[in-house]
Amino acid sequence: AQKVTQAQTEISVVEKEDVTLDCVYETRDTTYYLFWYKQPPSGELVFLIRRNSFDEQNEISGRYSWNFQKSTSSFNFTITASQVVDSAVYFCALSELGGGSEKLVFGKGTKLTVNP
Amino acid sequence: EAGVVQSPRYKIIEKKQPVAFWCNPISGHNTLYWYRQNLGQGPELLIRYENEEAVDDSQLPKDRFSAERLKGVDSTLKIQPAELGDSAVYLCASRPRTGLGNEQFFGPGTRLTVL
Numbered sequence: 001a002q003k004v005t006q007a008q009t010e011i012s013v014v015e016k017e018d019v020t021l022d023c024v025y026e027t028r029d030t031t032y033y034l035f036w037y038k039q040p041p042s043g044e045l046v047f048l049i050r051r052n053s054f055d056e057q058n059e060i061s062g063r064y065s066w067n068f069q070k071s072t073s074s075f076n077f078t079i080t081a082s083q084v085v086d087s088a089v090y091f092c093a094l095s096e097l098g099g100g101s102e103k104l105v106f107g108k109g110t111k112l113t114v115n116p
Numbered sequence: 117e118a119g120v121v122q123s124p125r126y127k128i129i130e131k132k133q134p135v136a137f138w139c140n141p142i143s144g145h146n147t148l149y150w151y152r153q154n155l156g157q158g159p160e161l162l163i164r165y166e167n168e169e170a171v172d173d174s175q176l177p178k179d180r181f182s183a184e185r186l187k188g189v190d191s192t193l194k195i196q197p198a199e200l201g202d203s204a205v206y207l208c209a210s211r212p213r214t215g216l217g218n219e220q221f222f223g224p225g226t227r228l229t230v231l
Contacts, residue, residue, distance in 0.1 A: 004158075035219065037222075043205065043225045044119075044222055044223065045222035050219055091158050103172075104220065106159050108158050109156075109157070
């Protein structure tokens with residue numbers, strides 16, 4: 001069965017620090033997708049990135065970067081020079097096609113607090 | 117482009133009362149999802165629609181929960197009767213088409229409190 005583990009429940013940093021959010025997943029499929037979503041206090045989940053299982057290239061988008069390693073089943077997310085506006089709950093999610101029905105499974109989330 | 121719209125944003129009811137949530141997906145999105153998010157947890161899928169057909173409702177507690185998506189656009193999720201354990205945020209999401217890997221777009225959710 002698929003599973004996503006975000007071991008860090010809460011992280012608190014000071015503005016301008018770098019921070020890495022960990023995500024470890026389990027799946028028996030060879031074809032799957034991994035996602036990161038951000039959930040600010042307003043409650044709406046905001047899509048950040050998608051990565052498919054055949055593309056292990058790391059990606060950078062501004063202050064955000066993602067490190068995908070199939071060998072360790074990890075898809076970690078780093079925020080460089082964090083800002084107060086980065087404060088939110090971040091969810092890692094896995095999507096696979098199981099039994100003909102696609103399912104998106106979320107981790108429990110990591111609450112990030114960036115203090116000024 | 118308007119996002120996924122949900123109403124109400126907040127709902128407080130007493131146990132055993134019925135409650136309904138409404139969702140209007142992004143225009144043109146064929147796939148619609150309902151998720152439940154308990155406090156401190158990630159969202160969990162309740163039901164998925166492709167147009168007006170419920171293609172995955174395996175996680176929906178059918179004894180008290182029901183959903184519909186008439187005409188393949190708006191959707192309503194109902195709980196009758198509500199129990200204390202139903203207190204959660206109910207999220208609606210949509211995406212343009214079936215296909216592994218397409219991201220889902222989420223609404224702001226309805227926060228339900230059952231007293």
